[in-house]
Amino acid sequence: MLYKKPSDWTDSQKDRAELLFGRFPDLRTACGLSMGLSRIFENTKDKVFGLANLAKWHEKVRQTGFKAFNTIARSIQNHYQTILNYFDNRSTNASAESFNAKIKAFRNLFRGVKNVEFFLYRLTQLYALLLMPF
Incomplete structure (x- = not known):
């Protein structure tokens, strides 16, 4: 209420x-x-x-x-x-915050990042579809 x-x-x-x-x-x-x-x-x-x-x-x-x-x-x-x-x-940065949360969750899934280059490569491969306009 x-x-x-x-x-x-x-x-x-x-x-x-x-x-x-x-x-x-x-x-x-x-x-x-x-x-x-x-x-x-x-x-x-x-x-x-x-x-x-x-x-x-x-x-x-x-x-x-x-x-x-x-x-x-x-x-x-x-x-x-x-x-x-x-x-x-009338727009906010909610989409950027949401994407940032997904990155953090992905990073936590592997308990941190040892190879930053490979992490960024995997990140772009997994989330590239989200960033592409249809």
Whole structure:
């Protein structure tokens, strides 16, 4: 329930949320901050508005004093120039991260790499099909 937008909640989830948030008001605030950050990336299409919205979100985080969100806000603040590039064409580096994970898994399969040249050769042979456009 907490991973879904409140607009997508079923009636029973709405009831459970009210019960949960009534007992733990900090959880309501944390959920609101999390959903607010998601809305920025879903609804903003311009870098300037993205920067303004992220600044407003950062201020809300500062006012709440949640340490976990302060860490996220600091990361966004430290990397805002590259994060704002997302609003240009709505793309991330997820595919590169996924490919990097596959390389690490392949390396771990053999418990390390002794011959780097052969490792790179095998890597290109195994994953060349993934990189070829069809």
